[in-house]
Amino acid sequence: MQIYKIEYLFEGEPRTHQFEIKQARLSAHEAAMHLLQLHFGDGENSLIMPTADATPDEILNQAELVGLAQIMVVDQPSVDGSRNNQ
Structure with missing residues (x-):
């Protein structure tokens, strides 16, 4: 499992969330x-x-229609297991 940090706006308010995903x-x-x-x-x-x-593009457009915008994966693991900021 990998942990990804996401920064985004939800209805104009800045938010951060972490997901643990097998990707x-x-x-x-x-x-x-x-x-x-x-x-x-x-x-x-x-x-x-x-x-x-x-x-x-359709996914990002749909997200924006319901108030999710400026979605960025700001921290994700590299292939060697160290962290990369993006």
Whole structure:
């Protein structure tokens, strides 16, 4: 498991969250999917979630529509296990 630190805006307010995920790398659109699930995954309206075949741009656009913006993976492990800031 890898720990990733994400910085983002939620409804205009700065937030930080850490995810522990079984992935070697985490892109902004993948982080957006995790944030959508975090903030809206338990909601009754499943229309908030992008479709399974959504492109990275569609995922980021959907996130922005519901108040998630400026999503950045600011710390993620490198291949050798040390930390990289991005």
